[in-house]
Amino acid sequence: MIEGLRFQRPVLPASDAIERYLALSREERWFSNFGPCSDLLRTRLTSATKRPCVPVSNATLGLIVAVAALRGRAPSDAGEALVPSFAFAASAQAAVWNGLQPVFVDVHADNWHLDTEALEAALRSRKGRVAVVIALSTFGVPPPPAVREGWEAACRHADVPLIVDSAAGYGALAADGVPIGSQGDVEVVSFHALKPVSAGEGGAVFCRDDELADEVASLANFAFDEHHQVTRPDGLNAKLSEPAAAIALASLDGLQASLEIRSRLASEILSRLPADFQQQVENARGTWQFVPVAAPDSAARAAVLEEATRRQIGIRTYYDPLHLMPAFSGCARAGDLSVTEALASRMLSLPMALDLESDEITAIADMVRDGVGSAVTASSSSRSSTSQAVAQTHE
Incomplete structure (x- = not known):
């Protein structure tokens, strides 16, 4: 690993x-x-x-x-x-x-x-x-x-x-x-x-x-x-x-060659992620400084972040909403910013480098899948415990 x-x-x-x-x-x-x-x-x-x-x-x-x-x-x-x-x-x-x-x-x-x-x-x-x-x-x-x-x-x-x-x-x-x-x-x-x-x-x-x-x-x-x-x-x-x-x-x-490499590597990473991870529309036209995706929910994101920490794989959560940062909390808002808050709660930015190796791409994908898997297991365990508790109250 x-x-x-x-x-x-x-x-x-x-x-x-x-x-x-x-x-x-x-x-x-x-x-x-x-x-x-x-x-x-x-x-x-x-x-x-x-x-x-x-x-x-x-x-x-x-x-x-x-x-x-x-x-x-x-x-x-x-x-x-x-x-x-x-x-x-x-x-x-x-x-x-x-x-x-x-x-x-x-x-x-x-x-x-x-x-x-x-x-x-x-x-x-x-x-x-x-x-x-x-x-x-x-x-x-x-x-x-x-x-x-x-x-x-x-x-x-x-x-x-x-x-x-x-x-x-x-x-x-x-x-x-x-x-x-x-x-x-x-x-x-x-x-x-x-x-x-x-x-x-x-x-x-x-x-x-x-x-x-x-x-x-x-x-x-x-x-x-x-x-x-x-x-x-x-x-x-x-x-x-x-x-x-x-x-x-x-x-x-060297830009054109660099963009082609980044695009190929990003496509390989994205192809190995769970199907319920959201990609940005028309992301294939981007430059792939890193690989941004949105987890299916905030719990899945938290689990992936925890798994990344355990494996010492660097990932980020761009972008945290500016209106929730202390420096800008007093600024006006044009609307409720509900999409921003929902999206930001799910964002993950995955690693990118021109010299990413195939085993590193595998490590990134495994980190995401294992993190999501642990979140699903924890959720199932929690539901099972709740069901047992409810059943006991009716015995």
């Missing part, structure tokens, strides 16, 4: 692959502030998505400058950001850093993305108060085209900009061929060490037009103008360094 399996085993490109790009910076002796590697990365990302982009030092700062750029275009009395509660904390934190109050919205029970009808209702009921909507490509899976189009139509109708947080999603294509990076007014991706495209730390902000991209780039560079004068007080330093850009470029070179 395998024990001690890590949740993720990230890898960086080989040093010679990185050095091939970093040599461009060495030659110019330019290692930050929009050097040759950063420029080349921007060119490649823009070419792939047909949208201007700004490489940034990490996706959270990318979200912050994206909200800042769009916040400046909203009415001054619009102080709210609609965000799904089933999300990573950075989505809501970016709103808070810009002085906006998160208002949490529910997700859809099947695709796990921001629910279109809930978004429309929230925009209607909070008309004039919403400065920005922050949706997610949950777990790096592009939303179905109808969902994406529903978000965009709802935001257009309400005259509210749409940001899509697609942290793990770069390289994925929606069912209609639209690539991650081409959604909403702004879309943000991460190049964190654990993401399929890795720079160690890094990310990119994709914008609907050049004017908005220029504004994001300015905010990411202290809001300096061409004369090195600060044009806004909310600028910050979110520039991507040249070494990180070189790593990202080398990682991009």
Whole structure:
């Protein structure tokens, strides 16, 4: 039995692959502030998505400058950001850093993305108060085209900009061929060490037009103008360094092969799980940073978590609802968030690595099946004890 399996085993490109790009910076002796590697990365990302982009030092700062750029275009009395509660904390934190109050919205029970009808209702009921909507490509899976189009139509109708947080999603294509990076007014991706495209730390902000991209780039560079004068007080330093850009470029070179391996490994893991474990709709279009599934109920999840601890196999429970976290417990809610709470109570995120071996895949599947089996046994035993107790009271 395998024990001690890590949740993720990230890898960086080989040093010679990185050095091939970093040599461009060495030659110019330019290692930050929009050097040759950063420029080349921007060119490649823009070419792939047909949208201007700004490489940034990490996706959270990318979200912050994206909200800042769009916040400046909203009415001054619009102080709210609609965000799904089933999300990573950075989505809501970016709103808070810009002085906006998160208002949490529910997700859809099947695709796990921001629910279109809930978004429309929230925009209607909070008309004039919403400065920005922050949706997610949950777990790096592009939303179905109808969902994406529903978000965009709802935001257009309400005259509210749409940001899509697609942290793990770069390289994925929606069912209609639209690539991650081409959604909403702004879309943000991460190049964190654990993401399929890795720079160690890094990310990119994709914008609907050049004017908005220029504004994001300015905010990411202290809001300096061409004369090195600060044009806004909310600028910050979110520039991507040249070494990180070189790593990202080398990682991009191997992205397609990496995604194919991840997809194959994820399919093998999922095929061995009990049939009543729910998968995200259209998950095959994702990038498989890890393997998210929903257990049939919270008891089954708890049993799998206990089994994982016993076998020292790393798993996670993404996402815990933001509205239940202490930092956000006082935030408003647009609806009852019942889907979020039910889904979060069942979530399991299973290990993924490019070098997962067949015996490790077996260990993951066995852990899930044995955990569920122990939960069923415990439940049957409990029912049997209850039945015996009831029978004794009638003797």
